[in-house]
Amino acid sequence: MFKNYIKIAWRNLWKNRGYSSINIVGLAIGLACCLLIVLYIHDELSYDKYHVNKDRIYRVINSFEENEKLIRHDVWGVAPIGPALKADFPEVKNVVQFSGVTSISLKNNEKVFQEERVFFMDSTAFDVFSWKVLAGNPTTALTAPYTAVLTASTAKKYFGNENPIGKTLEGGLAAGRADPGLYKVTAVIEDVPTNSHFTFDALLSMSTFRKALPDYFDSWGYVDFYTYVLVSDQFNLSNFNKKIPQFLKKYSASSEGKYNFNLEPMLDAYMHSTAGRQPGVTGSVQNLYIFAIIGLFILFIACVNFMNLATSRSMERAKEVGVRKAIGASHRNLILQFMFESLALVFIAALLALLLVIILLPSMEAFAGKHFAWSSLFNLTTFSIFLGIVTITGIIAASYPAFILARFKPVEVLKGTFKTAAGGQFLRKGLVIFQFGLSIVLIAGTCIVFSQLHHLQHTNLGFQQDQMLVIDYNFDNEINKNLESIKNTFKRDKDVIAVSSSRSVPGAFFPNAGTEIESTEGKMVPLAPALFEVDIDFIPNMGIKMVAGRAYSRDFPADSAHSMIINEAAAKLWGYSNPQDIIGKRFAQWGKEGQVIGVVKDFNYLSLHNKVEALALRLEPWSSKFITIKLQQANLPETIARIEKTWTGLAPHIPFNYTFLDQSFQRQYEADYRFQRIFTTFSGFALFIACLGLLGLVTYTAQQRTKEIGIRKVLGSSVFGIIQLLSFDFIKLVIIAMCIAIPLAYWAMGKWLNNFAYHIDMQWWMFGIAGLSALFIALATVGYQALKAAKANPVDSLRDQ
Incomplete structure (x- = not known):
C-alpha cells in the first residue's frame, strides 16, 4: 500500500507540475523566511551564553541622584564599589573592573594603527569571563603595568605570523587614562565572539591606569569603570538586595549620599538592560517580537495557501475519490493517501527552503548585520526547531485537504450533485x-x-553636518600644544572654510561634569550635564546658534578661565525658562569658576532616539581629540588628498584617521x-x-x-x-x-x-x-x-x- 501511495503521489505531482510548483515554492519561501528569522532570533538570544559561569556573572548598575532626583542610571560607575563588594559580601567570589572604551594608537616598527576598541581591565578578567587563550598565561597576563592582551586578528595585524608573546607595542596617549609607553604583549586570545554585549581588539592592564591616576580608584565621584562580579552557586539576588542599604550607609560619607546601585544579571545586559552608558551595543526585545510575529504570520500564510491551493483542486479529484470509495477504499486509506501526497509536497518544500537559506546565508551579514556560519544552521537547537516547524507545518497543511477530500460522498460525486460546504x-x-x-x-x-x-x-539637528571632515588624533599632546598653528595651516587651503577642535563631536563619546550654577534663588545648585570641551571656533564652525548672550571670543581673554556656555535644556534644568535670565549667573565646574556668558540653541548631539539633555560647552582646547574642518563642495577627493598630505607633514607620528560628521553621526x-x-x-x-x-x-x-x-x-x-x-x-x-x-x-x-x-x-x-x-x-x-x-x-x- 505504501508503494502505491508513492506512485499516485508522484503521478499527481508530475501531472500537475504548474500547481505543484506554485504550492511548493510558496511553502518553501515561507519556511525559508521562518528559518532565517529563527537564526536571527536565536543569535540575538545567544549573547554572552558562551561564558562558562554565565548564570553567576552580574554587573553593577550605578544610580546617581541630585536633590533627591535620579539624574543618571548607568552601567558606567565608580571604582571603589568593586573592592568594597568583594570585602563586604562573602557571596561575591570575584570582581573584575574595566574602564570605559579607550582609543589608543599602537605601533610596531612601521605598522601604526589607532585602535578604537580597547579597555583597561583587571587581572581577574579570565577568572570571570571565558575568552579562549591561545598563548600566554591568563592568570598573570594583565598583572603588571604596561602589559597587553591582544585578540588573534589584532596580533596578526601587528606581528603577522610571528609569535607576539614578549614583544612590545609602542602605545600613545590612552584617552587621558595612561601616558604613552611600551606595552608588552603577554597573551593572545581568540577574537571575542560577536554575540557579546561588549567586544574589543585589545586589553591593557588596569594597573597601567592606576599607575597614571591612582586617586581615581578611591573616588566615589569619579566615573570611569564597569564592575562585574562572579557570585557563588547559592547566591540569592533578593537576599543580596536587602543588604544594600546597610552597605551604602557604611560608605555614605564617601559617596555624599548621592550614590546607589543594584546588580543586573550579565545575561540581561544585551537584550533587557535599560541602563545608560553601555560598554557595547544593545538589542531590542520589541524588534524580536516584531520579527517573531512576522515569521509566524508568514508561516501561517504559507500553510493557508497550501491548504487553499490543495482544496481548490478538490473538484478535479472528486470523481477519483468517488470511484475509489465505490470499489472499496476505506476512509482511513484515503486520508493516509492524501496526507502522504501533501506531506511529500511539504518535504520537498522543506528541502528547497534549506537550499534557499544556504544560498542566502553569506549575504545575511550585510543584510542583517550578523555573520552566520554553516554550523549555526545545522546546530542541534536550530535544526531541531526547523524540523519541528516542518513537522507541525506538514501536519497542519496536509490534514485539512486530506480530511476534506476523504469526506466526499461517492453517490453525490458520481451523480454530479456534489457541492462544497x-x-x-x-x-x-x-x-x-x-x-x-x-x-x-x-x-x-x-x-x-x-x-x-x-x-x-x-x-x-541644529548643527552643520555636511562637508565636515573630522580628524581623530586621540588627544596627542604634540598636536594639542600646536593647535592654533595647525588650524591656521589648514585654513590656508583654498577649499577649507573654517577649522575648530574639541574633545567631542555630535554622535561621539562625551563625559558628564559635576556642575554648580546659581539658581533663581541665588543658591548654587549641583547637577551633572553632558560636557563638550571645545575651542573658541567650535560654535561658529559647527553652525550652532546662540539664543542668549555671546559665544567664546578672542576679544575676551578671561573666557578661557572664567566663562561657560550652556544649552537651552541646561538653562531650563536650572530653572530658567528664559535663557537670557541665566546670563551672568555664577558657575563652578571641575575647578573652574566664573559666569555663564551664553546659551546655545538646543542641538541634537545624540541620535533622535534621545531628547536633547542639558549640555555645557567648556572652553578647553588643550583637552581636544578632534579637529573639525568645514570644506567646500568642489574637488572633495582632491581636497582630502591635500589635507592628508598636510597632516602627514604636521603630524607624521599620527595616522590620518578621518570621517565625515554626517556619516559618523548616522552610524547611531x-x-x-x-x-x-x-x-x-x-x-x-x-x-x-x-x-x-x-x-x-x-x-x-x-x-x-x-x-x-x-x-x-x-x-x-x-x-x-x-x-x-x-x-x-x-x-x-x-x-x-x-x-x-x-x-x-x-x-x-x-x-x-x-x-x-x-x-x-x-x-x-x-x-x-x-x-x-x-x-x-x-x-x-x-x-x-x-x-x-x-x-x-x-x-x-x-x-x-
Whole structure:
C-alpha cells in the first residue's frame, strides 16, 4: 500500500507540475523566511551564553541622584564599589573592573594603527569571563603595568605570523587614562565572539591606569569603570538586595549620599538592560517580537495557501475519490493517501527552503548585520526547531485537504450533485481577509519605517553636518600644544572654510561634569550635564546658534578661565525658562569658576532616539581629540588628498584617521536601518505568499462556477462582465481587510515610533498607499485568473465532465 501511495503521489505531482510548483515554492519561501528569522532570533538570544559561569556573572548598575532626583542610571560607575563588594559580601567570589572604551594608537616598527576598541581591565578578567587563550598565561597576563592582551586578528595585524608573546607595542596617549609607553604583549586570545554585549581588539592592564591616576580608584565621584562580579552557586539576588542599604550607609560619607546601585544579571545586559552608558551595543526585545510575529504570520500564510491551493483542486479529484470509495477504499486509506501526497509536497518544500537559506546565508551579514556560519544552521537547537516547524507545518497543511477530500460522498460525486460546504467557503474567505489584512499592516509599516528613517536623515539637528571632515588624533599632546598653528595651516587651503577642535563631536563619546550654577534663588545648585570641551571656533564652525548672550571670543581673554556656555535644556534644568535670565549667573565646574556668558540653541548631539539633555560647552582646547574642518563642495577627493598630505607633514607620528560628521553621526542608526531592511524584505515575502493564497481561492472559485460562466457567455455576457463577476467578491474581502488592518497598523507603528524622542506624525496617505497597494495587487492577481476563466470555451465549460 505504501508503494502505491508513492506512485499516485508522484503521478499527481508530475501531472500537475504548474500547481505543484506554485504550492511548493510558496511553502518553501515561507519556511525559508521562518528559518532565517529563527537564526536571527536565536543569535540575538545567544549573547554572552558562551561564558562558562554565565548564570553567576552580574554587573553593577550605578544610580546617581541630585536633590533627591535620579539624574543618571548607568552601567558606567565608580571604582571603589568593586573592592568594597568583594570585602563586604562573602557571596561575591570575584570582581573584575574595566574602564570605559579607550582609543589608543599602537605601533610596531612601521605598522601604526589607532585602535578604537580597547579597555583597561583587571587581572581577574579570565577568572570571570571565558575568552579562549591561545598563548600566554591568563592568570598573570594583565598583572603588571604596561602589559597587553591582544585578540588573534589584532596580533596578526601587528606581528603577522610571528609569535607576539614578549614583544612590545609602542602605545600613545590612552584617552587621558595612561601616558604613552611600551606595552608588552603577554597573551593572545581568540577574537571575542560577536554575540557579546561588549567586544574589543585589545586589553591593557588596569594597573597601567592606576599607575597614571591612582586617586581615581578611591573616588566615589569619579566615573570611569564597569564592575562585574562572579557570585557563588547559592547566591540569592533578593537576599543580596536587602543588604544594600546597610552597605551604602557604611560608605555614605564617601559617596555624599548621592550614590546607589543594584546588580543586573550579565545575561540581561544585551537584550533587557535599560541602563545608560553601555560598554557595547544593545538589542531590542520589541524588534524580536516584531520579527517573531512576522515569521509566524508568514508561516501561517504559507500553510493557508497550501491548504487553499490543495482544496481548490478538490473538484478535479472528486470523481477519483468517488470511484475509489465505490470499489472499496476505506476512509482511513484515503486520508493516509492524501496526507502522504501533501506531506511529500511539504518535504520537498522543506528541502528547497534549506537550499534557499544556504544560498542566502553569506549575504545575511550585510543584510542583517550578523555573520552566520554553516554550523549555526545545522546546530542541534536550530535544526531541531526547523524540523519541528516542518513537522507541525506538514501536519497542519496536509490534514485539512486530506480530511476534506476523504469526506466526499461517492453517490453525490458520481451523480454530479456534489457541492462544497458553505462553511469551507467562509473559512477560506476569512483566511484571505487575514492574509491581506496582515499585508496591509506590513505595507503601512514599511511606509512609516521609511518615512521615519528619512526624517532621521533630513531633520535639522541644529548643527552643520555636511562637508565636515573630522580628524581623530586621540588627544596627542604634540598636536594639542600646536593647535592654533595647525588650524591656521589648514585654513590656508583654498577649499577649507573654517577649522575648530574639541574633545567631542555630535554622535561621539562625551563625559558628564559635576556642575554648580546659581539658581533663581541665588543658591548654587549641583547637577551633572553632558560636557563638550571645545575651542573658541567650535560654535561658529559647527553652525550652532546662540539664543542668549555671546559665544567664546578672542576679544575676551578671561573666557578661557572664567566663562561657560550652556544649552537651552541646561538653562531650563536650572530653572530658567528664559535663557537670557541665566546670563551672568555664577558657575563652578571641575575647578573652574566664573559666569555663564551664553546659551546655545538646543542641538541634537545624540541620535533622535534621545531628547536633547542639558549640555555645557567648556572652553578647553588643550583637552581636544578632534579637529573639525568645514570644506567646500568642489574637488572633495582632491581636497582630502591635500589635507592628508598636510597632516602627514604636521603630524607624521599620527595616522590620518578621518570621517565625515554626517556619516559618523548616522552610524547611531545602524540598528534602525537593519530593522528597516529586515522588516521590508520579510513584508515583501509575506505579501507575495498572500498573493499565492488569493490565486488559490480565485482558482477554486472559478472551478466551482465553470458551468455558470459558460452559460453566461452563451447568453451574451462579455469578458469584462465575467471578470467583474469573479473579482467583485474578492475586492470586498480586501476592503474588509483594510478596515481591520488600518487601525491595527496605526496602533502597532505608534508603539514603534515611541522609541524615538523625535518622530514623524503618521499621515493618512501612508495607510492609503498600503490599502491601494493591496487592492492593486489583489486586482492583478484576481484579474489574471478571471481573464483566463472568462476566455475559456463555453462548450468545454458546459460539457459534462
